[in-house]
Amino acid sequence: MDRRRFLLTSLAGVLAVPLAVEAQQAGKIARVGVLGGAPREMLPISMPTFIAQLQKFQFFEGQNLVVEFRHADSQERFRQLATELARLPVQVIYALNPYAIRGAREATKAIPIVGYDYETDPIAAGFAASLARPGGNVTGVFVDQATLSAKHVQLLRELSPSISRLAVLWDAPLAAAQHQAVNDAARALGIVVSSIVWAGPEELSAALRATTLGGAQALIVLSTPRIHDRYRGLVAASALKNRLPLHRVNC
Numbered sequence: 621m622d623r624r625r626f627l628l629t630s631l632a633g634v635l636a637v638p639l640a641v642e643a644q645q646a647g648k649i650a651r652v653g654v655l656g657g658a659p660r661e662m663l664p665i666s667m668p669t670f671i672a673q674l675q676k677f678q679f680f681e682g683q684n685l686v687v688e689f690r691h692a693d694s695q696e697r698f699r700q701l702a703t704e705l706a707r708l709p710v711q712v713i714y715a716l717n718p719y720a721i722r723g724a725r726e727a728t729k730a731i732p733i734v735g736y737d738y739e740t741d742p743i744a745a746g747f748a749a750s751l752a753r754p755g756g757n758v759t760g761v762f763v764d765q766a767t768l769s770a771k772h773v774q775l776l777r778e779l780s781p782s783i784s785r786l787a788v789l790w791d792a793p794l795a796a797a798q799h800q801a802v803n804d805a806a807r808a809l810g811i812v813v814s815s816i817v818w819a820g821p822e823e824l825s826a827a828l829r830a831t832t833l834g835g836a837q838a839l840i841v842l843s844t845p846r847i848h849d850r851y852r853g854l855v856a857a858s859a860l861k862n863r864l865p866l867h868r869v870n871c
Contacts, residue, residue, distance in 0.1 A: 649684050653705035653713040653731075655698060655720035657849035693846070698723025706731055715760075717845035719796060721747060725758060725783045735760030738843045739794050751869065765843045766797040770805035772867055776838055777809050780865075787828070787836035789816045789855065791844035798842040818844065821851055825858050832862045839864040 654660075660667055663711045671681055679685040688710055690701040702724040705713055710769035712732045715721040721735040725747065735747070735758055742762045776783055782858070786806055790799045799815070814836050816827045840857050841847060846856060852868070859866040 627852075649686055650679055651686045651688060651708060651710045653708070653710035654687055654689045654716065655691065655702060655705070655724060656689070656716040657719065657845040658691055660689050660691070662850065692720075692723070693850070695719055695723060699726045702727035717849070718745065720843060721745075721758060721760075726754075731740060731757065731758055733758045733760075735762070737762045738845075739763075739765050739798070741797070765795075766801040769798040769840075769842060770801040772840060773802055773805040773809065773811070775799050777811070777866060780838070782854070783811060783837050785812045785814065785835045785837050787814045787816060787831040787839045788842060789818060789824075789827075789839060789847070790842040791818045794844050794846070796844040802840065802842070818847055821854055824851075824854065825861070828858050828862045829863060832864060836864060839866045841866065841868045 654667075671687070674681075674685065681687055685743070688705055688708060690705065692698045692701055698720050700723075702713060702715075702720075705724075706728040710731065712721045712734060713724045713728070715724045715733055716736075718735075718737045718740040721733060721737060721740075722745070724731075724733045735742075737760065740747070742748045742754070743750060747758045747762075749757060773786070776786070788799065788802055803813050814831045814834055816831060818824075819827075821862060832841075841855055848868070855868075856866060
């Protein structure tokens, strides 16, 4: 079983607990709210796998399970949609990225929130008081991307020892720890880093072109749902157009 499938099946199990308790007590249809960064059919996470795993816990979409799916592209919109889900109400909110988790947490302190987060330290973000005693209503899977990001720089150097200049595309509100780790790893290897802050798809091509003209020999895209959920194809095409070998940091 690969890591992504393992995480999906694990989270389905976590979700099934509050669903089962609520459904048995109330004798009603279980309702799951899902907050993502892209339409359901575009998600890099396999929703069919997730739904199939819930079936193992006797929850069947269209029968005794309703999935209320919402997607957004801004923090304010995530908060609005999470508030909408809380008012339905749903028994649990499955938040597919840190922006969604933050929006759900702002919307409700009572409904359990199960998060799927590649980018955030849950303690630093305030999602949990501590790992031993998290408190609150947020649980889920969190990945230490900063450590992984530094490893990707080292792997690039091993694959191409001649690399001396590297472009890094990153989401400033979310990927500061990743960006610092990449800069530290690059400095230790004598690699110069050109930073490109994600400003939307309209600015991407010009930013990559300028970086290429500045001598960048490869591109690392740091993990963020704002890029990976909707624009991973665009980034790949732009990197190819500008002849930049691309390495994406994501699970």
